[in-house]
Amino acid sequence: MRKLGAVAVTGAVLALALAAWTRQPPTPGQGGGTIGGKVKFTGAKPAMPKIDMTEEPKCKAKYQGVPTDETVVVNANGTLANVFVYVKSGLPASYTAPAAAGPVALDQDGCRYHPHVLGIQVGQPLAIKNSDGILHNIKAKAKANRPFNISQPTVMTSTKTFDKPEVMVALECNVHGWMHAWLGVLPHPFFAVSGADGSFTLKGLPPGTYSIEAWHEKYGTQTATVTVAGSETKTADFSFAGK
Amino acid sequence: MLALAAVLSAQDTTAGKSVYVTWCAGCHGDGGAGDGAAAAHMLPRPRNFTGGLYKIRTTASGQLPTDADLERAIDDGLPGSAMPGWKGRLSDTERRDVMAYIKTFSSFFADTSQHVVPLKFSSPPGGGTSETALKVGRQFYDSIGCRKCHGDQGRGDGPSAPTLKDDADFPIFAADLHQNWRFRGGGSVEDIYRRLRTGLDGTPMPSFADLIDQRFLTDEELWRLAQYVRSLSPPTPPEVRDVVHAPQIHGTVPTSPDDSVWARVVRYWFPLVGQVIHKSRWFAPAVSGVWVQAVHDGTTLALRVSWDDRTESPDSAWLKFAQRILETVAGDDSAPPPPKAEPWPDQLAVQFPRRLPEGSGGMERPYFLMGATTDPVYQWRWTSRPRRALAGLARGIERFDTVAGAPAGEALYGHGEWRLVLTRALATPDTANEVQLEAGRAIPMAFFAWDGSSGEHGSRMAVSTWYFLALDRPTPPGVFISPVLAMLVTLGLGLVVVRRAQRRGARHIS
Numbered sequence: 001m002r003k004l005g006a007v008a009v010t011g012a013v014l015a016l017a018l019a020a021w022t023r024q025p026p027t028p029g030q031g032g033g034t035i036g037g038k039v040k041f042t043g044a045k046p047a048m049p050k051i052d053m054t055e056e057p058k059c060k061a062k063y064q065g066v067p068t069d070e071t072v073v074v075n076a077n078g079t080l081a082n083v084f085v086y087v088k089s090g091l092p093a094s095y096t097a098p099a100a101a102g103p104v105a106l107d108q109d110g111c112r113y114h115p116h117v118l119g120i121q122v123g124q125p126l127a128i129k130n131s132d133g134i135l136h137n138i139k140a141k142a143k144a145n146r147p148f149n150i151s152q153p154t155v156m157t158s159t160k161t162f163d164k165p166e167v168m169v170a171l172e173c174n175v176h177g178w179m180h181a182w183l184g185v186l187p188h189p190f191f192a193v194s195g196a197d198g199s200f201t202l203k204g205l206p207p208g209t210y211s212i213e214a215w216h217e218k219y220g221t222q223t224a225t226v227t228v229a230g231s232e233t234k235t236a237d238f239s240f241a242g243k
Numbered sequence: 244m245l246a247l248a249a250v251l252s253a254q255d256t257t258a259g260k261s262v263y264v265t266w267c268a269g270c271h272g273d274g275g276a277g278d279g280a281a282a283a284h285m286l287p288r289p290r291n292f293t294g295g296l297y298k299i300r301t302t303a304s305g306q307l308p309t310d311a312d313l314e315r316a317i318d319d320g321l322p323g324s325a326m327p328g329w330k331g332r333l334s335d336t337e338r339r340d341v342m343a344y345i346k347t348f349s350s351f352f353a354d355t356s357q358h359v360v361p362l363k364f365s366s367p368p369g370g371g372t373s374e375t376a377l378k379v380g381r382q383f384y385d386s387i388g389c390r391k392c393h394g395d396q397g398r399g400d401g402p403s404a405p406t407l408k409d410d411a412d413f414p415i416f417a418a419d420l421h422q423n424w425r426f427r428g429g430g431s432v433e434d435i436y437r438r439l440r441t442g443l444d445g446t447p448m449p450s451f452a453d454l455i456d457q458r459f460l461t462d463e464e465l466w467r468l469a470q471y472v473r474s475l476s477p478p479t480p481p482e483v484r485d486v487v488h489a490p491q492i493h494g495t496v497p498t499s500p501d502d503s504v505w506a507r508v509v510r511y512w513f514p515l516v517g518q519v520i521h522k523s524r525w526f527a528p529a530v531s532g533v534w535v536q537a538v539h540d541g542t543t544l545a546l547r548v549s550w551d552d553r554t555e556s557p558d559s560a561w562l563k564f565a566q567r568i569l570e571t572v573a574g575d576d577s578a579p580p581p582p583k584a585e586p587w588p589d590q591l592a593v594q595f596p597r598r599l600p601e602g603s604g605g606m607e608r609p610y611f612l613m614g615a616t617t618d619p620v621y622q623w624r625w626t627s628r629p630r631r632a633l634a635g636l637a638r639g640i641e642r643f644d645t646v647a648g649a650p651a652g653e654a655l656y657g658h659g660e661w662r663l664v665l666t667r668a669l670a671t672p673d674t675a676n677e678v679q680l681e682a683g684r685a686i687p688m689a690f691f692a693w694d695g696s697s698g699e700h701g702s703r704m705a706v707s708t709w710y711f712l713a714l715d716r717p718t719p720p721g722v723f724i725s726p727v728l729a730m731l732v733t734l735g736l737g738l739v740v741v742r743r744a745q746r747r748g749a750r751h752i753s
Contacts, residue, residue, distance in 0.1 A: 053405075137447065138449075147444065149450060150442070151453070153388050153454070156453075156457055175391045
């Protein structure tokens with residue numbers, strides 16, 4: 001009995017070691033699992049308020065019609081844009097994130113933020129650009145990270161980093177009360193933002209079972225549990241309903 | 244050694260806690276979240292210590308403050324807010340202890356990865372009040388967009404001002420740069436320069452430090468901007484004096500607020516406070532004080548009142564702001580939910596007793612807060628819409644009955660400032676109800692102001708206590724003539740005496 005137990009324990013240890021070895025994270029984009037899907041939108045599409053840019057002729061001139069608030073952007077195909085989808089948990093403890101490739105860009109153009117929702121890795125530079133050439137202040141209302149509030153009265157770029165994970169950091173301009181954006185700071189590269197077709201893709205995931213969260217600034221969060229192994233692709237669709 | 248240090252710091256925060264609970268928690272809350280019992284009445288709200296986020300620092304934007312920064316806030320308070328200075332009220336040890344305790348509310352202070360480094364500040368370049376320096380400062384005031392919030396002339400009336408909110412989404416006023424004695428971090432040129440470098444965390448006011456790094460402006464130019472901002476306020480904070488002296492002028496009194504006469508007349512500052520005695524109480528008065536000037540011409544008084552007000556109410560651009568103020572500032576515990584903001588006008592009231600106190604030593608005055616049912620007061624009430632001035636009797640806050648003889652009122656608004664001149668005959672027929680403005684008497688006078696766009700109306704107003712108006716008498720001609728007469732008489736009598744003596748002498752000789 002004792003021998004059998006020892007063999008079982010050894011086997012289990014070996015199996016765990018093997019599992020740990022095989023779960024070494026592949027570099028994103030080079031193999032690994034993929035989780036993709038669409039963010040659907042049902043119900044009534046809310047009318048977004050128009051933004052009066054009379055005070056800023058430079059910005060106003062960049063639009064043909066009257067620009068609207070971007071809190072809820074429903075795509076032509078009935079999907080929801082600007083949903084931040086990310087791996088909330090499930091990464092192996094041994095996982096170490098690869099160094100981020102270059103800075104993430106945030107542009108202030110036409111007195112709106114581009115993109116409106118974005119993700120960044122811990123320590124990765126955020127390059128904040130003012131393309132408008134009029135005064136913007138950029139305030140990051142971070143809670144887990146230290147916040148900041150800097151001014152850009154001209155065409156210029158300022159770079160900031162965040163040293164702790166935080167979903168989400170609210171970014172805003174106080175000169176233009178309508179300007180706001182959302183930044184997700186994560187310790188890994190497994191995040192995406194639903195685009196103009198409502199789709200998202202998380203690539204290069206190590207095999208495992210993940211809790212995937214979809215976050216929207218107005219409609220809150222939804223989670224899905226997805227297991228991927230090898231280089232397989234799994235689908236996780238989300239659906240938010242208008243109120 | 245470590246154990247000793249631990250014990251010492253534990254002692255510090257225990258002592259600090261007891262100071263905090265006694266003196267600070269009423270506003271800042273037991274847990275330091277800025278939510279004490281009195282907090283809901285205040286604007287700006289008491290600091291929430293849990294985020295480790297502080298307005299007044301010597302560190303870069305978003306960084307923790309130094310201990311010295313916190314000590315300064317505790318010692319000197321934050322002018323223009325409800326936070327008093329505690330130097331002199333608490334001992335050095337108590338203030339240090341409570342500072343240590345306040346830091347325990349935020350985990351950031353215990354985070355060793357936070358490097359709290361004060362910025363190195365240069366010294367102000369000289370010539371700060373020269374025309375050239377101020378011109379450079381003004382140039383950057385425009386080019387870095389200060390006017391967006393603070394307005395063209397700096398009274399906090401810029402186009403973005405009505406949308407401003409702090410990090411907790413409470414409405415926040417862009418500072419009135421003409422009242423540097425109310426700047427939270429101090430009103431000196433050094434203080435202003437530091438705020439430009441560091442920003443005021445948790446508020447819309449950003450740091451402008453990057454602009455030096457990116458060579459948009461030089462350090463000296465930032466100093467010039469600070470010097471320009473400083474130049475908008477008086478050289479010293481206004482002193483409160485009790486009596487407004489109204490000199491008698493030749494010719495008729497000026498009726499226009501911009502008449503050149505006013506440039507030659509002393510102006511007096513009277514601070515106003517929120518009306519917190521009667522319901523609905525008001526803890527967030529928008530008008531912090533009025534400047535008063537007066538002249539008379541022997542038959543008519545002209546009273547000029549000017550005050551800073553971000554809006555010419557009613558102003559539809561500020562209606563949402565007024566609503567946010569009403570939702571933020573609690574009235575009474577028993578008060579109904581905040582009313583919906585309406586396009587209320589701006590108002591100003593000047594109050595007198597109906598009759599001057601009798602007798603030489605009689606200084607008994609009616610109740611300062613708009614009199615009482617049995618003892619009314621005589622008031623002039625001016626409103627921005629309809630634009631008019633009325634006279635009447637107030638019997639407490641709720642009741643105002645107009646009387647016939649209204650003063651003439653002429654008002655101008657521009658760049659965040661009202662300038663109003665009220666004129667009335669010194670003597671009127673209705674001596675029972677209308678104060679008779681006699682020269683040489685101390686005439687009790689008080690002020691009330693409402694900013695409609697800050698939700699002020701009815702009992703939600705700013706009030707003063709009683710002060711005095713004194714109409715200076717022209718110097719009577721006798722004052723000049725009697726000495727001359729006396730001299731002539733003396734001279735004449737002397738001559739007579741001398742003559743007589745001379746005659747007598749002549750007789751004896753003859």
